Amino acid sequence: MYGDDIASVLISEDQIAAKVEELAELVAKRYPADAPEGDLLLVGVLKGAIFFMTDLAKKLTVPTQMEFMAVSSYGSSTSSSGVVRIMKDLDKDIAGRNVLIVEDIIDSGLTLSWLLRNLSSRNPASLEVVTLLRKPDALRTQVDVMAVGFDIPNEFVVGYGLDYAERYRDLPYIGTLDPKVYGGE
């Protein structure tokens, strides 16, 4: 539906679905359903993580609650600077809660490491990260994550929540963008 903007399908809809089930099992094992800290609190990072967050929540066999945060990292449209601004903060206090950050993608890791510092200063009982994608070759800072869906090559990807200039989020798969779209060729 986007003509030939998508150069290739990197991860299909079926592969994503299977991975989400796997990750849900792994996450559920870490959090008892009757934890004294109450329901697991999923913190989704808008907007990229929305599809992953909702699909994961539906597959989790422990009760969860959902909060969202929107952050924007200064820099060009395809690379981040690590200087982060909160566009939308959490609605609730997370002190004493088991918090699981749900991320779409870890690229340089700068946004996430900032977010981890920010949220840990609010004294959650625990703070972990699950990310659907990670680009190991782009990492510029070490971040500890509980679970990773797919390690992918250092290419710009779109779909399943991920955008380029707000487009392509609605694709059900993850694909690489033809460089002509962002003026690469």
Ligand code: XMP
């Ligand atoms: P850093 O570099 O701080 O960046 O780990 C994380 C955020 O940058 C965005 N990002 C991407 N978005 N395709 C996208 O649509 C990509 O290939 C990509 N790489 C990074 C994303 O918002 C992520 O949370």
Ligand code: MG
């Ligand atoms: Mg983005």
